[in-house]
Amino acid sequence: MGIVGSQIQPFTATAFQAGKDFFQVTDGDVAGKWAVFFFYPADFTFVCPTELEDLGEHYAMLQKLGVEVYAVSTDTHFSHKAWHDTSDKIGKLQFPFLGDQNHVLARNFGVLREGQGLADRGTFVVDPDGVIQLVEITSEGVGRNANELVRKIRAAQYVRNNPGQVCPAAWEEGEETLAPSLDLVGKL
Template sequence: MANMVLKELPKFEMMAFNAETGKFVKVSDEQYRGKWAVICFYPADFTFVCPTEIAAMNAKLDELRSLGVEVLAISTDTHYSHKRFVETEPLLKGLKMTIGADPTGEVSRAFGVYIEGEGVALRGRFIVNPDGIIVAEETIAPAVGRNVNELIRQIKAWQHAYKTGEVTPANWRPGKKTLPVNTDEEKMTGRVGDYVTIEEILS
């Protein structure tokens, strides 16, 4: 596996199933450059944890779009499999997401999440900023699903940091204190506790 944080979004092109339109489409990295994006790998269609993750992401898709975020899910299944999966899995009723097909594992390898010998991807989730740079990566083994609310919290924090140059402490949410190192770096050094308390961090 390769760490992708602070690296450029890999180039890719693949077939996909657009569940919102019910059509097969081609997607590529070019569609996600110049905007905030989430590229989200999952192991396989017709499994158990995977539809819960996709459904949770879909339930928050309007909120993500309101933040200017594009979302692409990817597995190593074909686009035909994706279509059948969406049509038969009850949790995916009303799905609006696009699901990319990576049957050769080429794209999964480019992101460092391909499990050689098994032909599937780990649960890898990548936040990409408008400069095409991956700023966050979460990669976990297949047995445990990820938290879409934490993803949204991170996106909001990254968007604030990108816009202002400020940095955000642990657990930051909009409306909470930031750390203005862009203006008070020398004053803050070794004195972060003068700006924010552990109670404020955990609240």
């Protein structure tokens, strides 16, 4: 079975979040909510802080949409704190960073680079039922775009809330959707 449409697997991870003590996050904490698992290769790297900063600029908007963001790398929660305390870009971020030094999350989501101990650059959107709805995986040197992530989340939420409707390419909130039917076959 492909990962889209599959259920997230059980996990427990220690998190760092600005202004808080270290805390545990489990698959149970995600249940009933929308969540983004934003995997990146490693702390103290090059593309990662730019895309995490971009995501951070959209964090308040994502929270208004009922979405929690979890940044995940195979570093420890201690490394996440040290990076937060020493990087201007990372120091601004308010979402939790999950330590995955045992590679449970990276394996569960299929992004672990076996033999390297690093995660691929992958984004996973999980719905309130714990089902993976969206996946994006890019190569090492290609950073992601949080504007596009927000657009896709809005589309996924629209489809969930409006059974029988689908969002066409480049759909933006408020635009027309489609109701798949035999009448549309061959007419689009």
